[in-house]
Amino acid sequence: MTGTDGSRRKSRAGRPQRPVDPEAGPVQRLAWELRHLREKAGEPSYRSLAKKAHYSASTLAEAAKGDRLPTLEVTLAYVKACGGDMTHWEARWQAASAALVPSEDDRLPAGQSPPCPYPGLAAFGTEDAEMFFGRDDLVKDLLEQIDHTARTALIALFGASGSGKSSLLRAGLLPALPPNVRVLPLTAGAHPLTALAAAVSDATGSAADTLRSRLSGDRQTLEVALRTWLAAQPEGTQAVLVVDQFEEVFTLCTDAAERDAFLTAVADLACTSDERIRTLIAVRADFYSHCSAHPELVAALRQGVQLPVGPPTHQELRDIVVRPAARAGVSVDSDLVATVLAAAANQPGALPLLAHVLRETWDRREGSLLRLADYHASGGMRGAVAQTAERAYGDLPGEQQKAARKIFLRLTALGVGTDDTRRPISRGELDGIAGEAVISDVLNHLADARLIVLDEERVEVAHEALIRAWPRLHRWLTDDRSSLFVHRRLTEAARTWESLERDGGAVYRGAQLAAARSWADDHTGELNQLESSFLDAGTTAEAAERDSTRRRARLLKRLVAGMSVLLLLALLGGGIAVRQRQDAHRQELIALSEQLSLQSRSLLSTDPDLAGLLAVEADHLHPAAESRGAVLSAASARRRTELNTGGPAVYAVAFSPDHSLLASAAGDGTIGLWDPERGTRIASLPGRAERARGVGFSGDGKLLAATGNSGTTGSITVWDARTRRQVASMTEKEMALGMALSPDGRMIAVGVGAHGDIAVRDLSTGSRRLLHGQGGAVRSLTFSHDSKLLVSADGSSDPVAWHLSTGRPFARLPAEHVASVVFGPSEPVLAGAADDGGVHLWDLRSDPPVALPTLPLQGSYGWTVSAPVGDRIAVADENGTVTLWDLRHRQRLQTLLDRGRTETASLALSQDGAMLATAGFNGTIVLHDLRNTPFSGFDAPVNDLKVSPDGALIASAGNDGVVRLWDVRGHQIAALTGHPDRVQAVAFSPDGRLLASVTRNNVVTLWNVRHRRHETKPFPTTGLGASTDIAFDPGGRYLAAATLGPFVWDVRDVASPSPLTPKYSARLVTSLTFSRDGRRLVTSSPGGYINEWDVTGGTLVDRTDTHQGAVQDLALSPDGSLIATAGDSRTVALWDAATHRQTAVLNGHTAPVQVLAFSRDGRLLASAGDDHTIIVWDVISQNRVAELAGHSGRVRGLDFTSDGVLLSGGEDGKIISWSLDLSTARADICARAGRTLTRQEWAAYLPSVPYQPRCGGKRS
Incomplete structure (x- = not known):
């Protein structure tokens, strides 16, 4: 009987906990006492305790492990489930907590300062675990998912930059893992496959080079390597692959093949059935769409667990502020605590700013108290980083300040559709941008100021919060942004050339070389040694090719006999020489035009008048999509002037x-x-x-x-x-x-x-x-x-x-x-x-x-x-x-x-x-x-906009739950309110009498346009997911909304819309439109398909795979002959509407395309999306007509007016009216500037062209 009872008891208790020494400290003493309380209660299993305590079994077990002090709430829940005295145990917990604060005897002698417990901009490391507080619940959640009994192999942490993901992993999770868990940590970096191979090699002993080569071709390599290693380990051993800063796969890795191979390897491992293997990735939330563009990774995310890392709670913030100081024997003034809590509350990316200002406050303290006055003197949450950075920059002499600017620009990865991010670089990338001693002094100075992290080989910013919080750096990154992209492309091309052992086939040539040379001439001292060598190699190669051409011409002359033939060849050679000179001159003008177009765009927000004047000259030198776009963008830019620059x-x-x-x-x-x-x-x-x-x-x-x-x-x-x-x-x-x-x-x-x-x-x-x-x-x-x-x-x-x-x-x-x-x-x-x-x-x-x-x-x-x-x-x-x-x-x-x-x-x-x-x-x-600004008076993100059939009204759908009606001049004439959620889409009926709106939570409203009132009560769809689009059929009989499957109503009786009887299958729909005869409904899906439905029958009659990734929008040409689709693949595709045969793929966007619109005559197609850029295409020739820049956020709405004006709306809360008439745009630019380019400006921007400005006005 005794043996049987003992077996049952072991079965109930699960795995035995390791012994804990009550004399080791207050945390261990409390854990030992909790275990004894559980024994007195009959040693119930943690699973049964969990039902009473309303905390998970692993959390309760963790409370009694003795590794760290559990929260008071968890302790009391444990005690209550075991039938203990709550008041008595609260006092015990308070005593344990107080014992963690060093006594007077434990504190350092007078005159000696304890080390700062706050990390500043840098993340906490594993060595900082004892100072890491405030994230207990997240650590608990991660431990539960890593536990071998969990059913998921992938844990994905998503959170804003600055939400503390890296610190959570390094100082929270890793020190808390049991000894049987082996962690394979890595950050993706510019070469994620190499980093992955190195991490696996460190754990398993396999050769990193062999792993790297196999990972590129064999999808089973990673799992096989880990399973082979685990087979040789003690029973119960687990392996956890931890990829921090996962977004670097998209921001730093420029090799698409390596990126795809890495994502596939991680996704395959994340779908393993081996319970001993877990994969954990930490990703910036704004890169979720990048992850969703990879099918294998999407499949893994669906099977796995996604944990959002949000802002800390009020109590967590208090712990983050107070408990590290207490551990170091320092108190925090109550006014300072209240101020910091108010400043950081509900701020997703505030933790590095908080840690930095607390560190600065710590450095200013006198005695053992952190005071509010020192916090304010440090610049507060909003200004401490900027103040520190400005002080460090200001302490540098002039030459070193120039070097610091170059360094910080190289340490930033330029975002397209996302915020800018950190860009770790090798020290070698800085060779040549300044003297060796200057670079060394600047790096050491910036590292001492804790703005950068420095080791023997690598340099990186301490945290991306610096990029957001330092105005000077932000200005450097935005002043000449287009130019920075030119430089960054040059940097990557030079690195590729170096990796190919300086292969002559990898150098720039022609217009590309001319543009890069022009940039380098305008930015003296910006190139490093490798970039200079790369451009020199391109120049040498081009000169060699010219010499080779001349030698071939001379050889040809010698081989031809006869004076008449020689004469003919002489004439021909002269013609070739003329044509070569003409071609060279033309290429020079093209390169200069492209450069002026880039410079114009970079000046739009700072000096729109100069931007316009440069755009006019660019378009005169070489009319092209870039120069036309520069002219149209400058003509549509809002007036803004900057003074005191620099x-x-x-x-x-x-x-x-x-x-x-x-x-x-x-x-x-x-x-x-x-x-x-x-x-x-x-x-x-x-x-x-x-x-x-x-x-x-x-x-x-x-x-x-x-x-x-x-x-x-x-x-x-x-x-x-x-x-x-x-x-x-x-x-x-x-x-x-x-x-x-x-x-x-x-x-x-x-x-x-x-x-x-x-x-x-x-x-x-x-x-x-x-x-x-x-x-x-x-x-x-x-x-x-x-x-x-x-x-x-x-x-x-x-x-x-x-x-x-x-x-x-x-x-x-x-x-x-x-x-x-x-x-x-x-x-x-x-x-x-x-x-x-x-x-x-x-x-x-x-x-x-x-x-x-x-x-x-x-x-x-x-x-x-x-x-x-x-x-x-x-x-x-x-x-x-x-x-x-x-x-x-x-x-x-x-x-x-x-x-x-x-x-x-x-x-x-x-x-x-x-x-x-x-x-x-x-x-x-x-x-x-602020005078006469069209489409103003609101600032909510715009999700959609439509022009009425008669062209007299524009409707915009806003994130604030309001549909606004505008006249064609941009004056608001009505606001339709009362929507229960953000309005995702709007549509006018064919006769213009009705306006339909649909909200994110699937509520449809029909409005009487003339009287600005509901025609019927708003009615919901019954689908899952958010609604994304709405459309009337050409006859005005039916209305369709997009959600999980299209929903169609008969709206001929406007007062009582009725859903059609057929049930459409539950397929996710991103956008929809009716065929011109109204018999078919065409929809797009996040799976990349065009689906065509019979409207009245509700049956799927055709399905086409676009191979564009998720299709975000589709549009039907006015004559019904073409369908255009916009994809996450950054492409626009054209399809024959009758056969669904692809007729063209239009490339030009640098981020997923979100919205499309045909002009009313069908000759133009506009596309826009996450790169903030609008491209206008000629439908017949499929060439770009213009690239338009003016939005600072993703573009979500496009439509053409009856007279050919393009309207766009975006997440930046702006609606922009674009006249596509070049002559009108040029005239507007010249009239608004009221001047022409001065001779000094001309010499700076067009030094090789005779002074002959296009705009009239006073010259100087």
């Missing part, structure tokens, strides 16, 4: 009341005066401080005041704005950031000291009075329009409103963390931007002031606001996104993406509302022209 940081800007002047306060102490209409500098007023911090005009525009700091001493200077003569000057000790000049020009107020004092100066008498009571150092001040009130804010406590007649506060405005306050020029409305994301509004006409409804959150911070002008206000967030708001309706009017992230430190609206100025730490002042 100058010092700008901390404040202000318009004069008549908006004829713009003043700026710069980091070098100067005050700039600009003409905003012409975009030119008028004057630079020398400041009296090292850094100018604030600037403002009086209400009548006669006075200009500025403040600045030199150390802790502040200066105040006032000028006559017209004569630029200084009229007043004064100083303040310990001056804070806040300053304001009263509208009546009589007073100036500045913050002084760290405790919230305000000095108010009378400019006529020089007298000074002090206001006390703000609380913290004043960061912002503003006067009411009548100069009777003053409001102050410190970024922490509530803003304070003061009566200037008494000098006493009369109200505290309840809103924490407000760092920026501003009155409108003529209204009593006060706006305040809070660090927690809200923009607060108050009406100060009453006492106490009345709080108005706040503006909706637009980011984790509302960094700064402009003065309200009428019913408009501009708000900038920490990402550099500026949003123009309608205060009356609390609606976004327009979103403007400024250069760089964490950039916009100040912004101002002109009092006529026509111009917006933004400025920031990268030194650039941006002027946005």
